[in-house]
Amino acid sequence: MTAIVVFIDQVDAPGKLHPIHHQLLTLARGAGEPVAVVAGPVGAELAAELGSYGVARVVHSGQAELADYLVAPKAELVAQAAAAVSAAAVLVDNSPQGKEIAARVGVALNAGVITDAVGVSNDGGALVAHKSVLAGSWTVDARATTAVSVISVKAHSVDAAPAPGAAVAAVERLEVAFSPASLGARITKRTPRESSGRPELEDARIVVAGGRGLDGDFGPVEELADVLGAAVGASRAATDAGWISHAAQVGQTGKKVSPQLYISVGISGAIQQKAGMQTSKVIVAVNKDSESPVFEIADFGIVGDLFKVLPQAVEEIKRRRA
Numbered sequence: 001m002t003a004i005v006v007f008i009d010q011v012d013a014p015g016k017l018h019p020i021h022h023q024l025l026t027l028a029r030g031a032g033e034p035v036a037v038v039a040g041p042v043g044a045e046l047a048a049e050l051g052s053y054g055v056a057r058v059v060h061s062g063q064a065e066l067a068d069y070l071v072a073p074k075a076e077l078v079a080q081a082a083a084a085v086s087a088a089a090v091l092v093d094n095s096p097q098g099k100e101i102a103a104r105v106g107v108a109l110n111a112g113v114i115t116d117a118v119g120v121s122n123d124g125g126a127l128v129a130h131k132s133v134l135a136g137s138w139t140v141d142a143r144a145t146t147a148v149s150v151i152s153v154k155a156h157s158v159d160a161a162p163a164p165g166a167a168v169a170a171v172e173r174l175e176v177a178f179s180p181a182s183l184g185a186r187i188t189k190r191t192p193r194e195s196s197g198r199p200e201l202e203d204a205r206i207v208v209a210g211g212r213g214l215d216g217d218f219g220p221v222e223e224l225a226d227v228l229g230a231a232v233g234a235s236r237a238a239t240d241a242g243w244i245s246h247a248a249q250v251g252q253t254g255k256k257v258s259p260q261l262y263i264s265v266g267i268s269g270a271i272q273q274k275a276g277m278q279t280s281k282v283i284v285a286v287n288k289d290s291e292s293p294v295f296e297i298a299d300f301g302i303v304g305d306l307f308k309v310l311p312q313a314v315e316e317i318k319r320r321r322a
């Protein structure tokens with residue numbers, strides 16, 4: 001059976017799996033035998049949750065270096081654990097940290113690295129990564145020619161599901177030999193970002209994104225996001241205008257999101273915007289211009305003034321929920 005390592009970071013928020021971990025474990029289970037490699041503690045609750053996703057083998061390290069230094073020690077944990085279990089592939093999330101780990105593990109294991117995958121399958125023992133490219137207009141299958149592949153997977157590309165029969169996860173401790181080079185950048189202070197109370201853009205199942213059409217007023221977008229429990233995103237026109245933080249930008253030079261539902265509001269749908277959201281499962285566009293290119297990719301379109309459409313949508317959602 002092909003051993004597939006799934007990296008699980010428990011350093012900052014220990015105790016429970018994140019939705020992307022459920023998704024990575026579901027993918028790994030479909031393509032081989034998932035082995036969870038955990039940075040941080042593994043308590044009984046976490047081990048049971050891993051078992052419910054079909055993980056029979058967990059390799060972890062709680063060494064202080066994993067929390068005290070930037071990403072490099074985590075990459076060394078993943079590389080050494082992958083070698084110890086003779087993994088054919090390593091799956092990480094597609095966050096900046098995940099992609100840096102992918103690159104470092106690729107170098108350490110002389111493994112091919114594939115980023116931005118939306119799926120993984122096993123073709124006769126070789127792992128194939130599926131990618132959606134050129135602003136979502138093409139699907140590409142990519143395969144590393146090396147013995148080990150390292151693949152970073154976009155959030156919400158697959159629906160996570162527990163295994164039909166839970167496994168009992170055996171937890172092994174790995175003593176990682178950290179190289180001096182990995183201990184070059186020590187973290188001296190952590191300042192948690194102020195929470196908006198909304199989900200993180202890249203993790204959210206629903207994203208409501210606004211563009212230049214909002215004319216500086218993100219209120220209607222935020223209100224709709226809040227009744228739907230959604231994250232708020234934006235086009236570059238909106239972030240460049242200073243109406244919302246650059247962290248909210250979706251697109252080629254912003255975040256890549258793949259939620260179940262993306263509601264695009266007052267955004268024209270330029271190719272650079274599409275590059276960050278076109279793999280969303282369902283796209284709803286609200287735009288007053290019926291010729292706007294955003295309607296070419298929308299599953300549902302509403303031609304109208306967003307300042308009239310959004311408050312009505314909010315009212316109707318609240319009424320149905322009451």
Ligand SMILES: Cc1cc2nc3c(=O)[nH]c(=O)nc-3n(C[C@H](O)[C@H](O)[C@H](O)COP(=O)(O)OP(=O)(O)OC[C@H]3O[C@@H](n4cnc5c(N)ncnc54)[C@H](O)[C@@H]3O)c2cc1C
Pocket residue numbers: 210211212213214234235236237238249250251252253254255265266267268269270271272273276286287288289292304305306307
């Ligand atoms: C190298 C490069 C990288 C880029 N990266 C990104 C990126 O990462 N993300 C990104 O988004 N862009 C990016 N851009 C910019 C991109 O090309 C577009 O300029 C940008 O996406 C346009 O933003 P917008 O759709 O909000 O604005 P516009 O194109 O001006 O569209 C505004 C839309 O709002 C509609 N509208 C106006 N008023 C209303 C109303 N009252 N009700 C309903 N609809 C209304 C209009 O009909 C129009 O369609 C990049 C550009 C370059 C060159």
